[in-house]
Amino acid sequence: MKVVHVAVGVIARGNDIFITLRPDDVHQGGKWEFPGGKVEQGETVQDALKRELAEEVGIDVRHTTPLIVISHDYGDKLVKLDVHIVNDFVGEPFGKEGQQSKWLAASQLKSADFPSANADIICSVQKLLST
Secondary structure, eight states: OOOOEEEEEEEEEEEEEEEEEETOOOOOOOEOOEEEEEOOOOOOOHHHHHHHHHHHOEEEEEEEEEEEEEEEEOOOEEEEEEEEEEEEEEEEOOTOOOOOOOOGGGGGGGGSSOOOOHHHHHHHHHHHHHH
């Protein structure tokens, strides 16, 4: 089975995290997510993250910090999530592709319905922001 390499951005402002709702017609549709997307062949994770966040949420990423790398088997798809904290950016994030979006306190992330692969991301974010 092919592994889908995904660059994921945890967009942070203080202790608030920006999340978006996945469209109903895609894998894990109707669940909240940290925005990002596939790393294309020949593209670095940083470049993919900058491109995806500009396309999806309309921000210009200046700097990211690696947080965690997760491999997850959904049964029908294997994903490798390369997760970065994004706290240096220009612009106000919004659902540029028409998707719902919101800021949520890091302490409340577990209350949102995320894909199962995101559990470790949420734990890492909460641990990082509680220090």
